[in-house]
Amino acid sequence: MHTRTSTSASRANGWRKRFLLLSFLAPALCAGGFAAGPAPASAGETAKFIITIQSVQLKNNTGQWITVIEPDRRVDLVDEEASISFFNNTGRVPPGNYINYRIVLSETVTFAGRIKSNNSKAGGRSTIGGPAAKASELGDQITLFREDSPTWDGAQMGEVVEKIDFDGQDADEVITITGKRDFPTAFEVKKGSFIRVWFSVKVEEAVQHAWPGAFSMGLPPNDVMYALPPERIEELTVTVDERTEACSPENIVIEL
Numbered sequence: 070m071h072t073r074t075s076t077s078a079s080r081a082n083g084w085r086k087r088f089l090l091l092s093f094l095a096p097a098l099c100a101g102g103f104a105a106g107p108a109p110a111s112a113g114e115t116a117k118f119i120i121t122i123q124s125v126q127l128k129n130n131t132g133q134w135i136t137v138i139e140p141d142r143r144v145d146l147v148d149e150e151a152s153i154s155f156f157n158n159t160g161r162v163p164p165g166n167y168i169n170y171r172i173v174l175s176e177t178v179t180f181a182g183r184i185k186s187n188n189s190k191a192g193g194r195s196t197i198g199g200p201a202a203k204a205s206e207l208g209d210q211i212t213l214f215r216e217d218s219p220t221w222d223g224a225q226m227g228e229v230v231e232k233i234d235f236d237g238q239d240a241d242e243v244i245t246i247t248g249k250r251d252f253p254t255a256f257e258v259k260k261g262s263f264i265r266v267w268f269s270v271k272v273e274e275a276v277q278h279a280w281p282g283a284f285s286m287g288l289p290p291n292d293v294m295y296a297l298p299p300e301r302i303e304e305l306t307v308t309v310d311e312r313t314e315a316c317s318p319e320n321i322v323i324e325l
């Protein structure tokens with residue numbers, strides 16, 4: 070169910086990192102969920118977790134997906150609120166009725182963190198993957214971990230660049246956040262509408278450490294630091310003009 074909420078919702082709960090993802094859409098295009106990853110060898114402090122928002126698409130009531138914005142914007146989910154908000158004065162979003170949304174993220178993330186004496190190593194580069202098509206299916210399905218340069222350091226913390234390549238190492242190189250179902254009632258966007266969407270996500274334990282063989286026999290072959298998509302989106306709201314709608318985490322799907 071979609072329940073109305075205020076855009077001035079509380080930003081308490083310090084463990085929660087919220088970010089304003091985008092302003093676009095008719096109120097209430099919400100559905101789906103992020104998922105938890107395999108049980109880490111250990112998890113601790115996340116100092117950085119940077120994603121790239123590549124584009125946002127809307128689905129109109131004829132079933133057509135329309136790319137409405139391509140910000141290609143980097144956002145550090147640890148301490149930033151990323152926002153792309155606009156008035157639809159030029160008709161960037163064609164006026165009409167919309168029934169779903171799709172947010173497209175790059176599969177490449179940049180992270181930094183530590184777990185006790187285990188640190189992400191500056192300059193590290195890696196690829197992590199497996200057969201899971203959705204974040205909710207990750208389970209213990211890490212079947213690929215490749216380091217182009219070491220990701221683990223026993224002394225100092227630095228940034229690692231990682232490609233999250235699940236879904237059987239598919240070729241699309243994106244992660245999408247979209248509605249599990251179309252909305253039963255279409256939402257109208259007009260010329261001049263103010264459009265915004267934001268969501269909050271936990272990233273405190275996104276950075277993890279694994280010792281040799283933690284994923285499976287022989288994988289990884291050495292100590293590594295890695296990151297996985299967050300468990301789920303905690304909250305997501307969409308605002309158009311005076312109307313705001315909230316989406317429950319169970320109605321948001323993340324496709325890897």
